Amino acid sequence: MQRPRRRCEGTAMGAISLDLRPGVGIGPFTLGMPICEAFAQVEQDPKNYDVVHVKYFDEEPLKLDIVISLPDHGFHLRFDPWSQRLRLIEIFDVKRLEMRYATSIIGGSSNLATFVAVYSLFGPTYPGTYDKDRGVYTLFYPGLSFAFPIPSQYADCCRDGEAELPLEFPDGTTPVTCRVSIYDSSSGSKVGVGSMMNKACTPPLPAGSHYMEEVHVKLGEELRFSIGGQHILFGASPQDVWTELGRPCGVHQKQVDQMVIHSASDPRPKTTLCGDYFYNYFPRGLDILFDGQTHKIKKFILHTNYPGHADFNTYMKCNFVIYCSDSVGSYDQDVNSSKATITASTKWEQVKEILGDCGQAAIQTQGSTSNPFGSTFVYGYPNVAFEVMKNGYIATVTLFQS
Secondary structure, rough: OOOOOOOOOOOOOOOOEEEEEEOOOOOOOEEOHHHHHHHHHHHHHOOOOOOOOEEEOOOOOOOOOOEEEEEEHHHHEEEOOOOOOOEEEEEEEHHHEEEEOOEEEEEOOOOOOOOHHHHHHOOOOOOOOEEEEOOEEEEEEOOOOOOOOEHHHHHHHHHHOOOOOOOOOOOOOOOOOEEEEEOOOOOOOOOHHHHHHOOOOOOOOOOOOOOOOOEEEEEOOOOOOOOOOOOOEOOOHHHHHHHEEEEEEEEEEEOOOHHHHHHHOOOOOOEEEEEEEEEEEEOOEEEEEEEEEEEEEEEEEOOOOOOOOOOOOOOOOEEEEEEEOOOOOOOOOOOOOHEEEEEOOHHHHHHHHHHHHOOOEEOOOOOOOOOOOOOOEEEEEEEEEEOOOOOOEEEEEEOOOO
């Protein structure tokens, strides 16, 4: 699909105005939202969000935040790399974004976010903290903080607990904020610049939410969903799946598996399509493949949604737990040994330690030599195959009955 042409970063564009909700979010972006929902908001408004950068640590994607950066409007959306939920909103260029609060506007080119203006709009608060190494004074409100650069000659005005509020310098000037942070305040943490940024946590999930629900896998047998209690066996019918999981998000016919050529037991002629078909459950990170003749489940595909894979942002992350043959636990009992299970966070080297070496991998190119993320590697074991990215993380798990 051809995407609309986007303007180059840095060309002139009027500032947008977004509602500021301390401890909740800004504009259409809400703390705790999954990353796919944030992308959906961006895609729904290409006129305003036409320059978008996605940043992540390719070698170790679980170590640093996944960041959606909107440089034209001067703010970042920081997502926890494991849950892929929004944990922190950073406005790093306040002159590029107008923030509406109550009936007032602060920020943008014509409404400088000075210390006096912030204090007047948001009201009295406790004295903030001064980072002398960075030369930054941070003022805190519940779920909201403002960082102000302090000239070195006025550092003595900002000693912790001693600064008079609102802060004004002896020459009559007042500092202008250089960064605004919006974060969940339920944990009681204060979030600011530098190391204080790491204190931002994702808010608790709403009661009854199935997001990141553990999907327990018994190889060659079944899936069980830990919150909803759904239970799906190999060989189940489409009606069984509808009863357990509801209507699928999509249904599409399967193209002939190019890996079948490696199976001597399948002499069927190869055509573009076969009779098998998928049910897609994108919010669960799950595809279910049915046999086109018997209409029974023959495969499950679980997606980890790591950035750097061609399917990133197509599925939400599937939080699977695969119980291997040496597992001593069960669905209702914690497994004491981590070696007994494989999860979406397990790296390939750990998988080999659990299941043993399976030999050479098949190389998968996602059907296109122009795929910007490069090829992946598919390793097969009885009842399970792993698609592994170059960084050693699992992209998908395919479950079947050997």
